[in-house]
Amino acid sequence: MDQILVTRSSMPDIEEYTNEIKDLWDSHWITNMGVKHKQLQKELETRLNVEHVALYCNGHLALENILEALQLKKGGEIITSPFTFASTTHAIIRSGFEPVFCDIDPVTYTIDTDKIEALITDKTVAILPVHVYGNICNVEKIDEIAKKHNLKVIYDAAHAFAVSYKGTNVANFGDASMFSFHATKVFNTIEGGAVCYHEDSLEQRLKDLKNFGIHGPEEVAYVGGNAKMNEFCAAMGICNLRHLDEEINKRSKVVARYRELLSGTDGLKLCPVQENVTTNYAYFPVVFDKAVFGADRDEVFQKLEENGICARKYFYPITNAFDCYKGRFDPNDTPVALDISLRVLTLPLYADLALEDVDRICEIILSLAKK
Numbered sequence: 001m002d003q004i005l006v007t008r009s010s011m012p013d014i015e016e017y018t019n020e021i022k023d024l025w026d027s028h029w030i031t032n033m034g035v036k037h038k039q040l041q042k043e044l045e046t047r048l049n050v051e052h053v054a055l056y057c058n059g060h061l062a063l064e065n066i067l068e069a070l071q072l073k074k075g076g077e078i079i080t081s082p083f084t085f086a087s088t089t090h091a092i093i094r095s096g097f098e099p100v101f102c103d104i105d106p107v108t109y110t111i112d113t114d115k116i117e118a119l120i121t122d123k124t125v126a127i128l129p130v131h132v133y134g135n136i137c138n139v140e141k142i143d144e145i146a147k148k149h150n151l152k153v154i155y156d157a158a159h160a161f162a163v164s165y166k167g168t169n170v171a172n173f174g175d176a177s178m179f180s181f182h183a184t185k186v187f188n189t190i191e192g193g194a195v196c197y198h199e200d201s202l203e204q205r206l207k208d209l210k211n212f213g214i215h216g217p218e219e220v221a222y223v224g225g226n227a228k229m230n231e232f233c234a235a236m237g238i239c240n241l242r243h244l245d246e247e248i249n250k251r252s253k254v255v256a257r258y259r260e261l262l263s264g265t266d267g268l269k270l271c272p273v274q275e276n277v278t279t280n281y282a283y284f285p286v287v288f289d290k291a292v293f294g295a296d297r298d299e300v301f302q303k304l305e306e307n308g309i310c311a312r313k314y315f316y317p318i319t320n321a322f323d324c325y326k327g328r329f330d331p332n333d334t335p336v337a338l339d340i341s342l343r344v345l346t347l348p349l350y351a352d353l354a355l356e357d358v359d360r361i362c363e364i365i366l367s368l369a370k371k
Helices: 014-021 037-050 057-069 086-094 139-148 202-210 233-242 244-261 298-306 334-341 356-366
Strands: 050-054 078-079 098-101 124-128 152-156 176-180 193-197 214-216 268-270 284-288 342-348
Touching: 014 233, 037 050, 037 233, 050 057, 050 202, 057 086, 057 152, 057 176, 057 193, 057 202, 086 098, 124 139, 124 244, 139 152, 139 298, 193 202, 193 356, 233 244, 244 268, 244 356, 284 298, 284 334, 298 342, 334 342
Parallel strands: 078 098, 078 124, 124 152, 152 176
Antiparallel strands: 050 193, 176 193, 268 284, 284 342
């Protein structure tokens, strides 16, 4: 029996992709923001209905670049969530800021907006909330807090591509939103990322940061780095964007089957469907209560692994519990995030996952329940 991975990259037919890239052999222009790069940028601006999109070789550098481009006071504090991938916290610290960790909402696993204001000090320069699993943050409350305290808001929207709230794409919230186009995401460019933003003046700063500050063949005006998306990745994005709606529709059927089979099981907690949110079905997390269900997250993980099924403890550990930050942060300061991290498991989810495989995954999980 074939192994079932936690995710699998969506790819167009090889003929579609090779047709998309064949003119690169004529132009020999394969990087440095060529035709494919510009086409994908424009298509994303249209799709997301946002003023500006800057493409990157990955989402992490996109996040680092927008933190620098906003010209926040270095050494300042950025309020964020520890319930996220390593990139979020690393980007804050690598960019010269100090993360201040806010606990998460126990239902959506996004930042708990009722706890943000107590963390604001005269050193606070921004809020960096994280949309999680396709669940979006309380954007209205965050906007209210940010305006009250004159703070920038940068969303880590790596999980939220194509998600909308009350008809508005999440790319439009805050001062900027970062997206990851990694191979594991709902929409991928093989490897890549983007920043969506409103302020016109950020366009040149972001170009400087991702292309060495080069303004011309004899002019280098800024100390920048290299974070450009190449033409082959952009071409993959152009292809995958054509199939995005189909991809999300397929994923929705997988999620529906999971919900049908697992909903109502004592000791299993599933994410509720968010009101006014059109989701992308990015992940399917389950939180286990051993005392009620009969098995803990690690036991379920092991049983699935024994049957060739790869689930993921995502997010575990939370970032303020990382070895590299030992002694610097205390995960007990965010008890809800810590608790969820010890009990959550994301189950396999991708567009072409067979419903029969979903049935088998659920059968194995439910076999561990108390009789």
